[in-house]
Amino acid sequence: MNILDDLDKIKKLDKQGMLEVEENFYRQLESSKKIAESVEFGQIKLKKFSGLAILGMGGSGFVGDIIKSLVKDEIDIPVEIVKSYDLPGFVKNGWLVIPVSYSGNTEETIIAARQAQERGCTLLCVTAGGEMEKIAQENNQAVIKVPSGFQPRGASGYLFFSTYLVLGRMGIININAGDVKEALDLIKNKASRYRREVKAKDNYAKQIALEIGNKLPVIYGTSGILSAVAYRWKCELNENSKFPSFWSEFPELNHNETVGWENLKELTSNFILIVFKDSAATARIKVRIDTTVKIIKDNLNKIIEIPVEGKSKLAKAMSLMYLGDIASVYLALLNGTDPTPVNKILVLKAELAKLDKK
Numbered sequence: 001m002n003i004l005d006d007l008d009k010i011k012k013l014d015k016q017g018m019l020e021v022e023e024n025f026y027r028q029l030e031s032s033k034k035i036a037e038s039v040e041f042g043q044i045k046l047k048k049f050s051g052l053a054i055l056g057m058g059g060s061g062f063v064g065d066i067i068k069s070l071v072k073d074e075i076d077i078p079v080e081i082v083k084s085y086d087l088p089g090f091v092k093n094g095w096l097v098i099p100v101s102y103s104g105n106t107e108e109t110i111i112a113a114r115q116a117q118e119r120g121c122t123l124l125c126v127t128a129g130g131e132m133e134k135i136a137q138e139n140n141q142a143v144i145k146v147p148s149g150f151q152p153r154g155a156s157g158y159l160f161f162s163t164y165l166v167l168g169r170m171g172i173i174n175i176n177a178g179d180v181k182e183a184l185d186l187i188k189n190k191a192s193r194y195r196r197e198v199k200a201k202d203n204y205a206k207q208i209a210l211e212i213g214n215k216l217p218v219i220y221g222t223s224g225i226l227s228a229v230a231y232r233w234k235c236e237l238n239e240n241s242k243f244p245s246f247w248s249e250f251p252e253l254n255h256n257e258t259v260g261w262e263n264l265k266e267l268t269s270n271f272i273l274i275v276f277k278d279s280a281a282t283a284r285i286k287v288r289i290d291t292t293v294k295i296i297k298d299n300l301n302k303i304i305e306i307p308v309e310g311k312s313k314l315a316k317a318m319s320l321m322y323l324g325d326i327a328s329v330y331l332a333l334l335n336g337t338d339p340t341p342v343n344k345i346l347v348l349k350a351e352l353a354k355l356d357k358k
Contacts, residue, residue: 028157104130
C-alpha cells in the first residue's frame with residue numbers, strides 16, 4: 001500500500017497533527033470572518049494613511065507577501081513589506097504599520113514594531129499573544145487576536161484572512177463579496193478532495209507529493225499573486241517537507257535564470273520544476289512559460305505544470321496556496337518525516353537567546 005494511503009502510518013508519523021491542521025484550513029477561513037468582525041479599532045478607520053507597511057517573518061511574513069500581491073494594483077498608497085529588524089526611513093508618522101507575529105515574540109518584528117511606535121505610526125498588531133499583544137495594549141493600538149496552539153505556517157488562514165478582511169472593514173482596500181465566496185467555496189471543495197481518506201489516485205495533493213518524491217523542487221510563478229504563492233510553496237517545502245527548495249518568477253527569470261540551466265546537468269537532473277499556469281495570463285506570459293519549459297526541460301528530471309483554478313485573484317491565490325501547503329505535508333510523510341518540528345530554527349533561536357543574557 002502507498003504510504004500516503006496508509007492512515008495508520010500517517011498517524012504514527014504525523015505526531016503533532018500538521019496534516020489535520022491543513023485539512024481544517026477551511027475552518028480557519030470561516031473563523032477568520034468572525035475574528036475580523038470582532039476587531040475594535042475605534043477612530044482608526046477614519047484616518048487617511050500615507051502608506052501601509054506589513055512586518056513579519058517566516059509563516060507570519062507571508063501575510064504581507066500575499067496581501068500586497070492582491071491589492072497593489074488597486075490601492076492608492078504605497079505598500080511596503082518588511083522582513084527585518086529595521087523599518088525603511090520613509091515609514092513614519094502617517095503610515096499604518098501591521099506587525100504580524102503569530103507567537104507575539106518574533107524578535108525582528110518586535111524591534112521593527114517598536115520603531116514604528118516611536119515614529120508615531122498607527123499599529124494594527126496581528127498575533128496570538130506574547131510581547132506583540134503587550135505592545136498594542138500598552139500603546140492603545142488595535143489588535144487582531146488569533147487562536148494560539150499552531151505553528152505559524154499552520155495558522156496562515158487566521159493570519160492572512162483576518163488581516164485582509166480587517167483592511168476591508170477599514171476602507172483601505174475594496175473586498176468583493178463574490179470573490180470571497182468563490183475563494184471559500186473553492187477551498188471547501190479542495191479540502192474534501194485532499195483529505196487523507198481520499199486515495200492517491202483521486203487526490204491531487206498526494207499526486208504532487210509522489211511526483212516530487214525525493215527530487216529537489218524549483219517553483220516558478222508569474223509576478224504578482226503567483227509569485228507570492230510560489231514563494232509560499234518554497235517555504236512550505238522547506239518547513240514541512242524538510243526539503244531544500246527554490247523559486248523564481250516570470251518574466252524576471254527569463255533575463256538570468258533561464259541561461260543558468262545550461263551546465264551542471266548531472267546535478268540538475270535531480271531537480272523537478274513546478275510551473276503555475278494560468279489560462280487567463282497574457283499571450284506574452286504564456287509564450288514565455290511554454291518556451292522556457294521547452295528549452296530547459298532536458299536539464300531537469302521532470303516538469304510539473306499546475307493549472308491555476310478560480311476566476312478572482314483571491315480564489316486563485318488561496319486555492320493554489322492550499323494545494324502547496326497540504327502537498328508539502330504529504331511529501332514529508334512520503335519520506336518518513338514528521339512535518340511539524342523545525343529543530344534547526346530552534347537551535348538558532350537558542351543561540352540568539354544567549355546574546356540577551358550577556
